[in-house]
């Protein structure tokens with residue numbers, strides 16, 4: 001790794017800043033803001049722990065192994081959502097690092113059985129990836145886990161960690177219409193619409209499309225150009241399956257998507273969506 005020469009005065013300012021941040025983070029209990037669309041509630045960690053039960057997750061998405069947690073059933077956080085689910089409601093999970101997952105309410109009330117896991121001072125969780133300098137923090141303070149992800153068809157990107165805010169929102173495509181395919185381009189329109197859903201579930205948690213989206217961890221996928229315009233198709237498929245197979249460095253943040261998370265035909269639809277959006281942009 002490259003070593004930076006930091007001026008002494010800056011180093012001091014950095015230490016003061018770090019102390020201030022750690023004080024505000026650890027000086028008080030972690031809080032979680034939950035808005036169900038009608039009202040908003042601030043949960044302290046101890047209030048959440050009072051409602052929690054012990055659970056075991058066999059294939060944990062962040063830690064890639066079996067984990068046990070103290071956790072609150074998601075239904076306890078948003079009882080309203082559970083009783084009357086509007087088909088097109090979405091729940092937004094905002095994480096400390098800028099990751100924003102928009103999860104369909106139908107998934108949250110479905111067979112996946114979501115729980116919010118709570119990290120405690122007595123039992124701190126390990127680093128997400130001790131080998132990646134960008135991922136040495138734990139998944140805490142709050143982390144959405146699923147008891148039965150296979151039954152609910154829950155993807156790896158639907159396990160937001162370091163969650164600080166949960167709120168009911170309109171689905172992404174209703175808030176950002178620039179991510180929607182247009183029937184004006186009728187070729188493969190249906191497949192492009194299907195691709196958009198795959199994009200929202202797996203990619204929009206980190207990327208934007210035509211400037212539309214909640215997250216900006218990775219680059220926009222159509223502005224100024226679409227990866228379908230500057231990547232050889234075979235390499236783009238390879239990169240989505242396993243980014244490190246195309247280019248590799250320690251701080252890489254993008255996960256790979258294996259056949260279980262995105263099937264071959266879903267990947268086809270995803271690429272049709274990207275090409276469609278690039279063609280729409282060129283028409284303008």
Ligand code: HEC
Nearest residue numbers: 157202203205206217218219227240251252253254255257
């Ligand atoms: C956890 C965040 C995250 C998720 C999820 C994610 N990406 Fe990425 N992506 C990134 C980041 C960050 C980069 C920049 C390279 C890096 O750090 O790995 C990137 C880079 C890329 C690139 C290369 C762009 C370029 O010009 O170099 C493409 C293409 C891409 N992502 C497509 C996708 C697709 C398609 C999906 C969904 C199937 C997806 N990404 C999901 C974070 C993510």
